[in-house]
Amino acid sequence: MCGLDFPTDPNVLVGLSRADDAGVYKISDDLALIQTVDFFTPVVDDPYWFGQIAAANALSDVYAMGGEPKTAMNLVSFPLKRMDLSVLREVIQGGIDKVREAGVVLLGGHSVEDDELKYGLSVTGFIHPNRILTKQGLNVGDRLVLTKPLGTGIVNTAIKGNLASGEITRKVTAIMAALNRTAATVMREYPVHACTDITGFGLIGHLAEMMQGTGLGLKIILEKLPIIDVALGFAAMGMVPGGTHKNRSFRAHMVDMDEGVDPAMQDIIFDPQTSGGLCIAVAPTSAEGLVDHLQSEGVEHAAIIGEVVDYPAGIIQVV
Template sequence: FFTPIVDDPYWFGQVAAANALSDIYAMGGEPKTAMNLVCFPLKQMDISILRQILEGGLAKMKEAGVALVGGHSIEDSELKYGLSVTGFVHPQRVLTKGGLKPGDRLILTKPLGTGVINTAIKGDMASTEAIEKVTRLMAALNRDAASVMARFPIHACTDVTGFGLLGHLAEMVVGTGLGVVLRTAAIPILPEAVEYAGFGLLPAGAFKNKEYRAAMVECAPGLDPLIPDLLFDPQTSGGLLIGIAEEKADGLLAELIKKGVAESKIIGEVVTEPYEKIILK
């Protein structure tokens, strides 16, 4: 659970719920039940705000086919909301971050840039169109992507959230002895995020992510220095990052697009060397 990242309470509930449900989808599971987790400043905010947040979360749970079975709430000085989610998956179908194989292609199912645009929102510099676009993107479930993924022999998967694309990809690479080449021109990034990042509107989390994983990342000569910053941008309710064999990748991508996960892209490949490095080209 986390503090509000959008001003509208109902949409905040939707985004927080979608974010919480995403972990189950990333592991190849199907979410079934959830419990609300609430921290609310009763002395500073009207209770009607909490009602709207819970209504937004419940609507997203209903969309996902998830039953709300209870919750925990405490009075706190800062508003926070999220879910504790339980899902089902066959033991032999559990997906993890650690199964990448040489030659695998990497597919990303949502564009990047939510952290940058949320920073612009906090600074009152984001356009109305950008706010609406990023809010709907964050509130979108990874359910359809997961349902398509379930029909394919996936090697590894994670959801892209607070560590950014490069941070979560680094987790997939560490311990495998393999490397990754990313085709940066193929990576979907919200155009507003590129614009705002150019103004210096990068969240603090992007710099923390970069500091922690910078040693694993190598940039091709002449690469725009803004690109790695955007790839370290911490995401809220980001897409799935999927590793699949080369011969299956085009089929998976086609089915994702057919299902409506229209911004999915093949963004890179797994290589045998350099050892546990991510190359940006």
């Protein structure tokens, strides 16, 4: 959006000048508002679960900033002429149930007629102005902790191709619909320096955003990555969404990876995620404690996947 002149205000703590997961506006010295909006076309066939996933995804941006979501509004596009209204009802029921699980109230919403179904929410949350977590703030030595397994883009492609069993579909749906709430709550007790959620740009894309402008580099350890177990097999069969390749060509120049790495594994790190986990940069001595704590609270896939290094700068080494 270069060249556009946006209004400014001294109370804007996080705004358009450095794109983050959500915007933050200071209300008083001890309260700031976090605002975000996200919506998309269905990622699963079941409308109820689509509603849940869309809501978990929209709420995630507030969690990634370290905040607590409070209110939400529905955004709906619906093809009235070719889809039964009961479908919309299911979608919104999914959204309501997820929002309720998050302890958030739904205040209203807006719907328009459209050629295809789209659903999402705008979400508002609270945070203390001194406790905002952005993508910026990596320190050398920080460990990177990822809270959900990778591979949702690949597995969703396999589902589209009728290659996945019902159990796999249920499993990946549950992963996408899981709130990042527990992860966000637990990380508040640890010396966390930066955080983001892993979504459409894939692991590498979001790591690159965290690294940019820091003068530091990252080292990712492939064997530590939490991965949906069937995703590697599906990737090996070519069940790879277009976004994976776009992500790779956009960021490949920042990645230092041995050419011999299994191509399926290479796809995993660029795979666009739907409602992915948080990537948390935490002080090294606290990393294992954070992961143990996350796992004991039910964030079972949480793992230390790498660390922040001072050399080579601007490069993500994948080993």
